[in-house]
Amino acid sequence: MTTLANPGKRDRLWRSCVIALPYIWLLLFFLAPFAIVLKISFADPVVAQPPFTPFFDWAAGSGSRILATLDNYAFLLEDNLYWVSYLKSIKIALVATLLCLLLGFPMAYAIALAPLPWRNLLLLLVILPFWTSFLLRVYAWMVMLGKQGLINNLLLSTGLIDEPLQMLYTDGAVYLGIVYTYVPFMILPLYATLEKLDPDIHEAAADLGAKPLRVFYDVTLPLAMPGIIAGSLLVFIPALGEYVIPALLGGLDSLMIGRTLYDEFFVNRDWPLASAVAIVLLLILILPIMLFQRLQQKADT
Template identity: 70%
Template structure:
């Protein structure tokens, strides 16, 4: 056997495994962010593409660097943007809280079911996760419309005299986000709660703790990683949500994902859209890094 040749083959295999996905992600995930960052410092022009080049390659390499902070200044001067950021954070945070309050007892109840029922219940949580997100949001449009099932029901029961405006309101946005992201909350909570040993609960009650104290002292702290992971999984994507506010929210529903989309497609102001994205990323840097930490610690026991 030719040792040198085979050593080279082993090295090639190693490089192949590591660098094929790595280079792909560098090219199509990291570089794009750098470019967004770069374009957020460019001037908009009416052209294709609609921004001034940051580096003028044709001339002397990198000598001509043109930076403008106009886009960021523009964002800060116009109330619209920072109100949108604030509102997005608020909507995402409140929806996350709702998801947690609904998801926690559900996840807990699933862990307490017997094995067969548990598998079916879990499958029913996972199923919406696989079915079209867009269509599930769309399903609420029919439910919430003026002549939709909810209004009909409320009228029939006599709670209201005339149909309420439910669709195209902030309420609909909250509902939509909680609805679509609920499975993302339940699954990590279930994973954390399922690992809890029932004998610990018994030991605690044996030592004289009331069920409520057992929950506060034992269950809650031991499921903390699941709570954090679930909250981040809901909060981060929800903050940039586009489809839900567009379909369910009113035309005045100022969420930043929608602003970015409009800035880009309707105003065709790419540099401002990039600046919006850059600031959004800065808002999300800490939650994302937190998520990655929990991803690393939780990733190893997903399949247990």
């Protein structure tokens, strides 16, 4: 038998393969597409197939010439439209993440404190909506929120309102849609963290003189932090680039960056500019996460 300390040749090869697999995955499905998008973002749009200029000019006689241009990035800075939709996206994603946290924390905590046989059932209920198509569920919200929708009809028939409320095509509807869709992604990591906490710890804090709110603030919250961060990232990242929900539930002013991106690609067919929008979006996402990880590592050592 080969031991861990002195692996045989075949073992080593096998191990390299196992380690290589995720890297190959990342290379094929993340880095390569990213490189292509990055390349396109430095091109000029043309009416052709594909609709952008090549990166290298092979035709220019001796050797090749790089045809990269930063025009697209410059344009992003100049035109208000992009900044406005970036900021709006960040705002909506942040608020939605916060709402998910406020809603998800008590739910996750309640599940973690529930008797053991109940927990799996409750978790199942949390992920149950995923069994139906996401698009279908968003359409269902449209049916409920519309002028002639379920909610308006109900309110009208009880006499609480005289005329239908404008709920669909508002920012409120976008928040509702995002929170509804992404709250399970908040609950699951939070539950995983809270469930591991030693229940004695809370009693110990109470025993040492902390009132319930204090116990939560001193003990529960700091120990739940890994779950809060994981859940927030899982909600914030997809929410920032969300396209379907604002497109279906949002109004004209709910212009999120996903919508802008879609319009540039498919309506204006300006692939280079759209690629630049996508690259900037990626930077907006990656920079804070990297910064956070750096801080985390510092705190750990």
